[in-house]
Amino acid sequence: MLRREFLKMSGAGAGALMLPIYGRAVAADVLATTMDVATKKKMATVALNAATKNGASYCDVRIGRYLRQFVITREDRVENVVNTESMGTGIRVIVNGTWGFAATSDFSEDGIAKAAVQATQIAKANSKFQTEPVQLAPVKGVGDVSWKTPIVKNSMEVPLKEKVDLLMSVNGAAMKAGADYIRSTLFLVNEQKYFASTDGSYIDQDVHRIWAPMEVTVIDKATGKFRTREELGGPRGMGYEYLDTRSKGIALPGGAVVYGSAYNMIDDAVAAAKQARNKLKARSVKPGRYDLVLDPTHLWLTIHESVGHPLELDRVLGYEANYAGTSFATIDKWQSKNFKYGSDKVTLFADKVQPTTLGAVAYDDEGVKTGRWDLVKDGVLVNYQAIRDQAHILGLKESQGCCYADSWSNVQFQRMANVSLAAGKTPLSVADMIKNVENGIYIIGDGSFSIDQQRYNAQFGGQLFYEIKNGQITEQIEDVAYQIRTPEFWNACSAVCDERDYRFGGSFFDGKGQPSQVSAVSHGSSTARFDGINVINTARSLG
Amino acid sequence: MTIYTEQDAKTLLQKVIKLSKADECTATIEGSINGNIRFARNSVSTSGIISNAELAVQVAFGKRVGIATINEFDDASLLRVVQRAEELARLAPENPEFMPAIAKQTYKPTDTFVASTAAITPDYRAQVAADCIAPCKANKLVAAGFLSDAHRFSAIANSKGNFGYQQSTAADFTCTVRTDDGRGSGWVARNVADIRDFSAKSDIQIAMDKASRSAEAKALEPGKYTVIMEPAASAGLISFMMFGFDARRADEGRSFLTKKGGGNKVGEKVFDERVTLYADPAAPGAAVMPWDEDGLPRERTSIVNKGVVDYLAYSRYWAKKQGKKAVGQPGNLIMVGGDKSTMDLVKSTKKGVLVTRTWYIRMVDPQTVLLTGLTRDGTFYIENGEIKYPIKNFRFNESPVIMLNNVDEIGKPERVADDESPFVMMIPPMKIREFTFTSLSDAV
Numbered sequence: 001m002l003r004r005e006f007l008k009m010s011g012a013g014a015g016a017l018m019l020p021i022y023g024r025a026v027a028a029d030v031l032a033t034t035m036d037v038a039t040k041k042k043m044a045t046v047a048l049n050a051a052t053k054n055g056a057s058y059c060d061v062r063i064g065r066y067l068r069q070f071v072i073t074r075e076d077r078v079e080n081v082v083n084t085e086s087m088g089t090g091i092r093v094i095v096n097g098t099w100g101f102a103a104t105s106d107f108s109e110d111g112i113a114k115a116a117v118q119a120t121q122i123a124k125a126n127s128k129f130q131t132e133p134v135q136l137a138p139v140k141g142v143g144d145v146s147w148k149t150p151i152v153k154n155s156m157e158v159p160l161k162e163k164v165d166l167l168m169s170v171n172g173a174a175m176k177a178g179a180d181y182i183r184s185t186l187f188l189v190n191e192q193k194y195f196a197s198t199d200g201s202y203i204d205q206d207v208h209r210i211w212a213p214m215e216v217t218v219i220d221k222a223t224g225k226f227r228t229r230e231e232l233g234g235p236r237g238m239g240y241e242y243l244d245t246r247s248k249g250i251a252l253p254g255g256a257v258v259y260g261s262a263y264n265m266i267d268d269a270v271a272a273a274k275q276a277r278n279k280l281k282a283r284s285v286k287p288g289r290y291d292l293v294l295d296p297t298h299l300w301l302t303i304h305e306s307v308g309h310p311l312e313l314d315r316v317l318g319y320e321a322n323y324a325g326t327s328f329a330t331i332d333k334w335q336s337k338n339f340k341y342g343s344d345k346v347t348l349f350a351d352k353v354q355p356t357t358l359g360a361v362a363y364d365d366e367g368v369k370t371g372r373w374d375l376v377k378d379g380v381l382v383n384y385q386a387i388r389d390q391a392h393i394l395g396l397k398e399s400q401g402c403c404y405a406d407s408w409s410n411v412q413f414q415r416m417a418n419v420s421l422a423a424g425k426t427p428l429s430v431a432d433m434i435k436n437v438e439n440g441i442y443i444i445g446d447g448s449f450s451i452d453q454q455r456y457n458a459q460f461g462g463q464l465f466y467e468i469k470n471g472q473i474t475e476q477i478e479d480v481a482y483q484i485r486t487p488e489f490w491n492a493c494s495a496v497c498d499e500r501d502y503r504f505g506g507s508f509f510d511g512k513g514q515p516s517q518v519s520a521v522s523h524g525s526s527t528a529r530f531d532g533i534n535v536i537n538t539a540r541s542l543g
Numbered sequence: 544m545t546i547y548t549e550q551d552a553k554t555l556l557q558k559v560i561k562l563s564k565a566d567e568c569t570a571t572i573e574g575s576i577n578g579n580i581r582f583a584r585n586s587v588s589t590s591g592i593i594s595n596a597e598l599a600v601q602v603a604f605g606k607r608v609g610i611a612t613i614n615e616f617d618d619a620s621l622l623r624v625v626q627r628a629e630e631l632a633r634l635a636p637e638n639p640e641f642m643p644a645i646a647k648q649t650y651k652p653t654d655t656f657v658a659s660t661a662a663i664t665p666d667y668r669a670q671v672a673a674d675c676i677a678p679c680k681a682n683k684l685v686a687a688g689f690l691s692d693a694h695r696f697s698a699i700a701n702s703k704g705n706f707g708y709q710q711s712t713a714a715d716f717t718c719t720v721r722t723d724d725g726r727g728s729g730w731v732a733r734n735v736a737d738i739r740d741f742s743a744k745s746d747i748q749i750a751m752d753k754a755s756r757s758a759e760a761k762a763l764e765p766g767k768y769t770v771i772m773e774p775a776a777s778a779g780l781i782s783f784m785m786f787g788f789d790a791r792r793a794d795e796g797r798s799f800l801t802k803k804g805g806g807n808k809v810g811e812k813v814f815d816e817r818v819t820l821y822a823d824p825a826a827p828g829a830a831v832m833p834w835d836e837d838g839l840p841r842e843r844t845s846i847v848n849k850g851v852v853d854y855l856a857y858s859r860y861w862a863k864k865q866g867k868k869a870v871g872q873p874g875n876l877i878m879v880g881g882d883k884s885t886m887d888l889v890k891s892t893k894k895g896v897l898v899t900r901t902w903y904i905r906m907v908d909p910q911t912v913l914l915t916g917l918t919r920d921g922t923f924y925i926e927n928g929e930i931k932y933p934i935k936n937f938r939f940n941e942s943p944v945i946m947l948n949n950v951d952e953i954g955k956p957e958r959v960a961d962d963e964s965p966f967v968m969m970i971p972p973m974k975i976r977e978f979t980f981t982s983l984s985d986a987v
Contacts, residue, residue: 078636082610101591105614122591129587160634181795219796224803226796226910236679319583320718321687328985330725411589450903452917456937457984459915461907479917481907483938483982512687514581518961536981540911542799542813542944 004412010432032191035065037146044196046109047091048115050082052198054404055124056093057137059116060197060366061520064087064408067156071186081160088408093270095123095135099389103409137477138390139368141200146184147362148460150205150355151239155210158240160351166243170269171338174216177273180226185213185266187235187508189520193365201367209358209520210242216272220280227279227478229272230299234443234505235520237360250503253431254466256444259299260503266341275464275476279474283477285465287537291440291494292482293433300505300523301446302349306350306486308419308523310455313384313393313434313514316507325453329381329421339381342441342490345528347422348376349426350385352401357522358506359418365410368401375419380402380490387414404514405516412519420524424496427447430527440468441480441535446505448481459483461538473495487507489530496528545596545764546575549708552698555598555616558984562625565602567633567644567840568702572598579667583687585676590668600628606641607632616862639692642858645838646699653830655711655916658800660738661694663714665710667738668692674743675718684754686747692738699838707834714738715960719920720750721987722758726931728987729753730900730920732775738914741870753899757933763924764984765937770978771888771893771925774957774970776918780943781820782846782876782900782964784912785903788846790855794865799912799944800852809852814947816850822873829958829967831874849987872967880971888974891952892930895974897923897930901939904963914965937980951978 030194044061051059072080089112092530100123104115167184174182189209196202212233219226236242238261248263257271296301309315310327318326335341342348352359352370356398364370366388375383388399405412445463452458463479466473495513545554552572559570574596582751600611602625613624671690679686690712710838717732722751731750780923787793789921793807795802800808824833824841834840837859846854862869889897899921907913918936925931961968 005973008796077639079638079640081631084612099589101589133841143802164636181797221796221805222803223795224801226801228909286919316684316972318687318721319720321583321587321685322581322689322717325986326721337636350747362937367934409593443637448905448907448915450915450917451906451920452936452938452984452986453902454984454986457917457936457982459907459938459940461983474643479908481940485985517581534982536940538907538913538940538941540908540945542942543948 009539034468040194041202043112047113047116050113051093051120052115052119055095056120058094058198060092062408063155063194065192066407067190069188073165075171078164090408091119093119093123094134098127099121101411135392136388137388139199144202145473145537146169146204149208149237151208153239155240156190170265173266174269174273177270178277179216179273181217183263195367197367203363208239209237216276218276225280227276229276232268233259234286235508236356237358238356253434254376256464278476279478282476284479284539285477285537289532290535291437292533293440293442295444295506295527296503297445297523298443299343299525300462301449303523305451305458308363308416311384313386313390320323325326326452328456334381337453338370341376342379343493343498344379346379346490347495349374350417350419357418358520359522364403365405368399368402371399387416405521410517415519416521418522423502423526424501426495430497433529434468435471437468438470442466442468456486479537481538482535492530493528494531495529501526545594546696549811552708557619558699562622565604565629567603569601569644569900571699573697575578575693577693579691580672581689582672585680585685600624602632604632606637607635639929642859647704648840650707650833650840653825653833655830658713658730660714663692667752671743675747679720683723684751685721685763690716706753712820718750720754727754727758728920733829735959757921760933760935762935765980765982767977767979769976771897772973773885773899774959774972775900776971778959779901779904779961782961782966784943788855790857791861809855812850813852814850815950817950817953818847818850818947819875820847821845821878822875825879827970831967835871839871875967879968880956885972888952888954888972889925890915891927895925897925912944912970915940936984938982940981941979951976
C-alpha cells in the first residue's frame, strides 16, 4: 500500500523540532561526498570471512549510505530544510538452510565481524523451526563492477539557495495566478550502495531520485468550499536536470499540460491555480457507466495497485497475509496459461532497467543483474515478480532481480519492480482516441486510491476530470471517482495509445512488510481507454 | 545500552546545550529497544531486536533554525552534531514563523512504563507465535501475525532550563487467520499497555472463529445499512478525521471545521450529542507521554463535548497569531461510551452488518472528510439480534462526520491502535445507521 508518511512528514511539523525520519541530519557539504570503494570492499570482506567461518553457506553484505534532502515551503516562506544521512552495514547469511540477518552502524572491523557472527547465530536459532530450507537460485559472481544513475546534475551539489529560489518562484507564480495557498517541496534521494557476496560479486551503485510535490489550494469563503490541485510532474530517477523551467511540456486535448523528462514546476503551479479555481464552479458528475480515457499521470497508480501488487509472489503465497494482504492472481490461474487478466490490448511488463525510472539499477539488493519480463502478455497472465529464494517456485532458473531493502538496517526482500503497460502497437494519438468516445471522462493526475487486500475492488479519484461527449471534450467536471473489479477493468481496455505518448508516473512510498519498509517505483504507460466503467459521485453535504 | 537513566540523560543533554554557541538550543534524546516476531503460512518468518538511541539538536541564530541528529554520544560526536546544527542554521533562510524555545515547564509523570511489557523476551515472542500457529494447524487454518513490543525513554532539555524525562513501553499484536482453502478469513488485534493483559492462546480463538464462520459468504446489495462497528473498524475513520481539527487549517478555510464566511466551528454542534471525545495523558490503560512534540505539557483536553466542538489544535505560532494559549497537543484519543459489548449491540439489532475491521482508508474529499475503504476479515449479516451468516466484503464511501451523526448506540470503549494513526485510542463499538456501502468486493 502507498504510505502516508510523506504527508505526515511535511505536514504539522513546521516550527516543531522535527526528527528526520531517515537517519541523522547532516550539513549540506556532506551530501556531495561518496565513500571510498576500496574501504568498502575491505569491510565487506571482513563480514564475508566472519560469516563463512561461523558456518554460513552463503553471505551477502550491504554497506549503505543513504542521503536525503527535504526542502519544504509554503507560500512565501521556507518551513523546513532537513538533510539526513544514514550509514551502516546489513549482513545476511544462510546457515542450515535458514536466513539470518544483523545490521550495525559500527564501522570498525571488529564491529562488522561481530554483526556477521550475530547473523549466523540468529540463523542457527531460527533453523530449529525451519520446515522449508532456503533454495537460492544461482547467481554468477561479477567481480568488481559499478553503476550510477545517468544524471546530468547531482541534486545534492546544487546550492540550497538555488532550490529555495526555485520554490519561491513556483509559490509566487501560483499565488499570482489565483491560489490561496500553496505547499511545494523538493525531495532528493541518493542511495550509495555497496553489495558483496560469497558468490564473488562486489557491486558499487550510486542511485539518484528526485520528486517535487506540490499542492495548490483555492477557497471560496462565501460558500466555504475549497479545492486542491496537486502536481502533474511525478518523481523520477534523475538528477536536478529534471526541474527545467524552460520545458513547455506536452499539451493534451482539452488544454491541460503534462510533462515528460523535463518538469516545469512554475508553469504547472500556474495551471494548478487556474484549474483549481475551475473546480470550484465545475459541474458535479452524474454517476453511471462511462468510457474512461486515462492519462499516464493517472494510470500509473491504477497499474501499481491492480497489477504491480497482485503479481508480487510473496503476496500470492501468503507471506503478507497479515498486513498488505494476499492476491486474487493465484498460482493455479498462472498455471492454467489462459487466465485473461486483461483484453488482448493489454501487455504489462516488469523491469528495473527503463532509464529515468525510480526502479532503475544495474543489480538488485542481492546482486542479481536486472532486466525486463512480461507479467501479462496479450491479456494472459504469464508471470510474477520473484527473487532468488522464490525463483524455484515458478520453475525459473534465475531470479528476476527485484530484491530491495530501504536501508542498510533492514533486511532485503521482494519488492515491486517498475510495472508498466506496453504502448499500443498500432499508431494512435490521444486526440484520435478521444474522437471515438461517445460518453466518457478524461482523467489526468492521480487522486484518492484504495484497494482491497486481494486486489479485486479498487476506487480511484484524480486531479482533473473532463467530460467527453460525442468525441469532443466539453467541460471540466468534479466529484469523480471510479470503482473497478481488477480483471473486468483490464478486460475492458479497448485501446492504448502508441509509444509517442508513453510516460511515467510513480511514488517514493510503496509500503510493505512488518516492520514496514518503503520503496520507490515507476509505472509507464501511454493513455489508455477503458469501456463502461462505474463512476460514482463523491460530493456530500455535512448539512 | 540504549535506555538511559534520568541522570545520564540529563548530564548528556546539558553537555550538548553547553557546547552550543547559538542564541538558543533545544536537545532531545530518545532511545528504544524494539522486539518483534513475524509469522506467516503457519511458520515463523522473521524475528529481531533493534536497539537504537538518537540525539536531536535544534539551534537558532535569530530566526534561522538548524536541526541535526546523531546516534553516537562520545564527546567528539556531541560537538559534531552541535556544529552541524549550527552550520545548517547559518545556511537556512529566516523563518518568519519562528518561535523561541519554550520556557521551563512542569510535567506531571504519567503511567507509560509497565515493567512486565519491558521484560518481554525472545522466548515469550516465540511462544506467542507457537500459541497462534499450533491451534490453527490443528484446525486446517493458516495463521499470519506480528507481535511488536518496545521499551523506550525520552528526554528533552533546552537552554532556558527546561527538562523532562520519562520511560514508556508498548506492545501490539495482530493476527490474520485464513481457512486453508482461502475462502474464510478472520482477524484479531490487541494493543496493550501491560502485556499481562494479553493472551495469544485465547485471542487467537477470536480470529480462528471468524475465519471458520466467514467461509460461505453471501453477497448483499451495496447500499445504506445499519452497521455494528467493532472498535477497530471505526478507529481508523475517527483518527483520519482529526487532521481537520487543526486550527490553522480551519481558520484558513480548508477543513470541515471551517465556518461559511470565515472562522471556525468551535462551540458549534457538529456531531450527535452522544459523541464525546477527549484526550488525557494520564488516562488509565491508555497513558501517553506528558509532553507533546514541542515540549508543551499535555493536559486533559475536551475535544468534542456532547457533539459540540470544544477544541482545535494550535501550533505555537498560530496560537500567538490568533491570541490563543498554546497547549500540549493530544497523544491519545478517548471516546466516551457505555457498558455494552459488541455482542450486546448485535443483540439489539433487527437487521444490520457486523464489521470486524476496515482497511486501506483514504481521503476522497477533505471538504466533507469523505473516506473510502473496505471491510475485511469478518463481515456478517445480523438479523433479529443474531449473527445469521457471513457476507462478502463491502467498499464504503462515508464521512466519519456523518457517521458520528448517525449513532444509534455506543458500547464500552476498548484500547485500539491503527498503524496509520499517531494516537493511542480508546474507542467503543458503535451501532451506526445508514452507513454507506457503495460496492461489493470479492476479496477474502
